[in-house]
Amino acid sequence: MGLDIGVIGVGMIGQEHIRRLDGGPRGSRVVAVADADAERAATVAAQLPAAKALPSGEELVVSDAVDAVVITSWGPTHEPYVLACIAAGKPVFCEKPLATTQEACRRIVDAEVAAGRRLVQVGFNRRYDPAHRALKLAVDGGAIGAPLLAHCAHRNASVPAHYTRDMSIADTAIHEIDELRWLFGQEIVAAQVFTPRRSSRGGELQDPLLVLFELADGVLADVEVSVNVHYGYEIRCEVSGETGTAELADPAPVRLRREGAVAGLVPADWRERFALSYDVELREWVDTVVAGSPPQGPGAWDGYAAQVVSDAALQSLHSGGRVAVELPARPELYR
Template sequence: MALDVGVIGVGMIGQEHVRRLDGGPGGSRVVAVADADAGRAATVAGRLPAAKALPSGEDVIASDAVDAVVVTSWGPTHEPYVLACIAAGKPVFCEKPLATTQQACRRIVDAEVAAGRRLVQVGFNRRFDPAHRALKQAVDDGTIGAPLLVHCAHRNASVPQHYTRDMSIADTAIHEMDQLRWLFGQEITAAQVFTPRRSSRGGELQDPLLVLFEMADGVLADVEVSVNVHYGYEIRCEVSGESGTVELAEPAPVRVRREGTVAGLVPADWRERFTLSYDVELREWVDTVVAARPPGGPSAWDGYAAQVVSDAALQSLHAGGRVAVELPERPGLYR
C-alpha cells in the first residue's frame, strides 16, 4: 500500500524530507503540508501532484487523508504536534529535538506508554549512515576488543548569527549524545564541559567546546564541538579498544595529487555529508509504518534520554564541574 504523509514545517529540512517522501520509498507521497509561513506552504504544495496546503499542523494531523506525519517545524512546537499524533493514533517522525525540555520529552514518553504502542521516531540520522553503522558493527563484533575511549569531533564551517553558546550543546553535540548511547547500547552517566581558548573566528561565541562523557561501563568519550572552522563540515569518531581502534573513514569521495600536494574534498554542510543517511532513515521509517511494525529507529525514550544528557551538559557549561546524568527506569515499552 502507498503511504500518504503529512508534513508540518516546510523550511530547509522539511523540504529535504518532502523531496524524499513524495514518490519515494514504498510508494509514499506527500498529501498535506503546513507551515507558519502560509505562502511557503502553498508554494511547496504547488510543486507536488497530490498535496494540499492546510492552515495548521493540527489540520494536517486531523486530516483523514493523512496516514502518518512528519514534524519538521520549530523545536518548541514539537511537543504539541507529537502528542496530537499519539492521541490520533498516527505514526509520527519527529526531527530532533523530540522537544526542547526534558519535561516535555517525558510527557511524550508518558503519552506513548499510556497509548500502549510505539508511534514516535526521532530524527537522529547518524544511526542510518552507512559509515556509522559499520563503526558500530566493528564495536559489536569485538574487532577491537573491549572499548576504552572514544574521540569525536563535530565541526561546522560556520553558523548563523543567532547561534548561541547553548546551541553548541543542545543543537550540535546532542547528535553525539545519541550516537554514543546507540554505539554502546548503554546510557551516559555524567557530562563535563571544558572551555578552551576561544577562536577569534567565532566572535563573542565561546567556540570551541570540549565535552567529556562517562558511559555506564566506564568508557570515556570526548567530543570537540567547533562551529567556525571555515574549511567545511566534518564529523569524526574513533573508538580505542583493548586490541585496536576503529574510526570513521575520510568522507572525501576523491583524493587529488598535484603540484606536490594531496587533497580531498570536504563536505560543505550536513546535507552533503549525510545525504545517504537521510535516504535510508526515511525509507526504513516508511517501511515500518506500511508494515504496521513499531519504528526501528530512535524512540521517544531516546529523544528523552538525549535531552536529559543535554541538560546535564548545559548545567556543566554554565556552572562548571562534572554533572551526573539521572534517568528514571526505562519503561517496558522501550526495552
C-alpha cells in the same frame, strides 16, 4: 498501497524530507503540508502532485487524508504536534529535538506509554549513515576488543548569527549524545564541559567546546564541538579498544594529488555529508509504518534520554564541573 504523509514545517529540512518522500519508498507521497508561513506552505504544495496546504499542523494531524506525519517545524512546536499524533494513533517522524525540554520529552514518553503503542521516531540520522553503521558493527563484533575510549569531533564551517553558546550542546552535540548511546548500547551517566582558548573566528561565541561523557560501563568519550572551522563540515569518531582502534573513514569522495600535495575534498555542510543517511532513514521509517511495525530507529525514549544528557552538559557549561545524569528507569514499552 502507498503511504500518504503530511509534513508540518516546510523550511530547509522539511523540503529535504519532502523531496525524498514524495514518490519515494513504497509509493509514499506527500498529501498535505502546513507551516507557520502559509505562503511558503502554499508554494511547496503547489510543486507536489497530490499535496494540499492546510491552515495548521493540528488540522493536518487529524486529517483523514493523512496516514503518517513528519514534523520538521520549529523545536518548541514539536511537543504539541507529537502529542496530537499519539492521540490520533498516527505514526510520527519528528526531527530532533523531540522537544526542547526534558519535561516536555517526558510528557511525550508518558503519553506513548499510556497509549501502549510505539508511534514516535526521532530524527537522529547518524544511526543510518553507512560509515557509522560499519563502525558500530566493528565495535559490537569485538574487532578491537572491549571499547575503552571514544574521540569525536563535530565541526561546522560556520553558523548563523542567531546561534548561541547553548546551541553548541543542545543543537550540535546532541547528535553525538545519541550516537554514543547507540554506538555503545549504554546510557551516559555524567557530563563535563571544558572551554578552551576561544577562536577569534567565533566572535563572542565560546567556540570550541570540549565535552567529556562518561558511559555506564566505564567508557569515556570526548567530543570536540567547533562551529567556525571555515574549511568545511567534518564529523569524526574513533573508538579505542583493548586490541585496536576503529574509526570513521575519510568521507571525501575523491583524493587529489597536484602541485606537490595530496588533498581530499571536505563536505560543505550536513546535507552533503549525510545525504545517504537521510535516504536510508526515511526509507526504513516508511517500511516500518507500511508494515504496521513499531519504529526500529530512535524513539521517544531516545529523544528524552538525549535531552536529559544535554541538560546535564548545559549545567556543566554554565556552572562548571562534572554533572551526573539522572535518568529514571526505562519503561517496559522501550525495553
